[in-house]
Amino acid sequence: MKTVKHTKVIILGSGPAGYTAAIYASRANLNPLLITGDNKGGQLMNTNEIENWPGDKHQITGSELMHRMYEHAVKYKTEIISDKIISVEFNKNPFFLLGEKKQYTANSVIIATGSNPRYLGLDSEAKFKGKGVSTCAICDGFFYKDKEIAVVGGGNTAIEETLYLSNFAKKIHLIHRKNNFKAEKILVNRLLEFVKNGKVILYLNHTIQEIFGNILGVTHLIINNIKSTKHIQKKIIVSGLFVAIGHVPNTDIFVNKLEIENGYIKIKKEQHGNYTQTSIPGIFAAGDVSDHVYKQAITSAASGCMAAIDSERYLNIFN
Numbered sequence: 001m002k003t004v005k006h007t008k009v010i011i012l013g014s015g016p017a018g019y020t021a022a023i024y025a026s027r028a029n030l031n032p033l034l035i036t037g038d039n040k041g042g043q044l045m046n047t048n049e050i051e052n053w054p055g056d057k058h059q060i061t062g063s064e065l066m067h068r069m070y071e072h073a074v075k076y077k078t079e080i081i082s083d084k085i086i087s088v089e090f091n092k093n094p095f096f097l098l099g100e101k102k103q104y105t106a107n108s109v110i111i112a113t114g115s116n117p118r119y120l121g122l123d124s125e126a127k128f129k130g131k132g133v134s135t136c137a138i139c140d141g142f143f144y145k146d147k148e149i150a151v152v153g154g155g156n157t158a159i160e161e162t163l164y165l166s167n168f169a170k171k172i173h174l175i176h177r178k179n180n181f182k183a184e185k186i187l188v189n190r191l192l193e194f195v196k197n198g199k200v201i202l203y204l205n206h207t208i209q210e211i212f213g214n215i216l217g218v219t220h221l222i223i224n225n226i227k228s229t230k231h232i233q234k235k236i237i238v239s240g241l242f243v244a245i246g247h248v249p250n251t252d253i254f255v256n257k258l259e260i261e262n263g264y265i266k267i268k269k270e271q272h273g274n275y276t277q278t279s280i281p282g283i284f285a286a287g288d289v290s291d292h293v294y295k296q297a298i299t300s301a302a303s304g305c306m307a308a309i310d311s312e313r314y315l316n317i318f319n
Contacts, residue, residue, distance in 0.1 A: 005103070014037060030308075095109050110285070122208065162244075276306050284310050
């Protein structure tokens with residue numbers, strides 16, 4: 001029989017949103033419990049260089065930043081447990097959470113479980129992840145100034161990242177498995193202007209077969225024309241590949257427990273506070289698990305702060 005641990009506030013997730021929520025909740029004397037989940041530190045743990053974190057003019061690594069956040073949370077006596085929640089019951093308060101190691105109850109829950117980028121699934125993609133293969137143009141685009149790079153995808157994210165990368169890259173090879181884009185027309189029109197002037201080269205009806213490189217990173221790609229019966233392949237010389245085929249929010253255990261929209265937890269976004277509340281009072285969401293637009297460490301941290309404040313206000317009323 002697993003022991004049951006109760007606390008006022010439970011925070012799920014140990015990325016920027018989770019740790020920031022913990023810092024604010026601890027300073028409000030809520031004595032929060034943070035449950036790390038499998039991916040301690042979140043997506044930033046796979047980011048080698050960060051140059052846009054306010055106050056850090058010298059580049060830092062994602063793991064360094066997350067360790068600093070962890071230490072900050074510990075400083076204010078946040079209790080941090082390494083466990084993974086496998087099911088929840090939110091139909092009554094206190095809320096119940098079942099972990100692999102323990103059972104938990106809480107009067108308020110902040111969900112900051114994040115999302116994971118969707119990858120192509122190639123072995124070579126995993127090999128060069130963080131060494132030329134990226135899923136974040138805003139994070140890594142600057143490092144490809146005046147270089148040729150590739151982007152794969154056909155939705156809003158792929159085109160937005162291509163347009164953003166055009167500020168840095170010498171040339172961009174955009175690879176899409178279909179003949180048309182599912183992105184918004186205004187974005188497609190902007191993209192086509194770059195195609196006309198040669199800044200972007202389009203490869204429609206193409207997929208990536210293999211990614212090649214060396215100890216320094218990616219050197220070239222082999223792509224296939226999937227419409228050709230001759231299985232035509234092409235070699236593209238690039239220094240990096242940006243995979244922009246979407247994100248998968250970590251919301252599986254919340255399906256049929258909370259209102260979810262397009263895979264993301266739906267929050268109220270009210271103008272006068274309670275911005276991070278989900279469909280159930282007392283349950284709040286912060287970071288990439290509820291954000292399909294910005295997906296930045298700084299916005300995740302900010303929403304973690306908001307969730308902690310919303311939770312504190314809820315508990316004041318609840319008690």
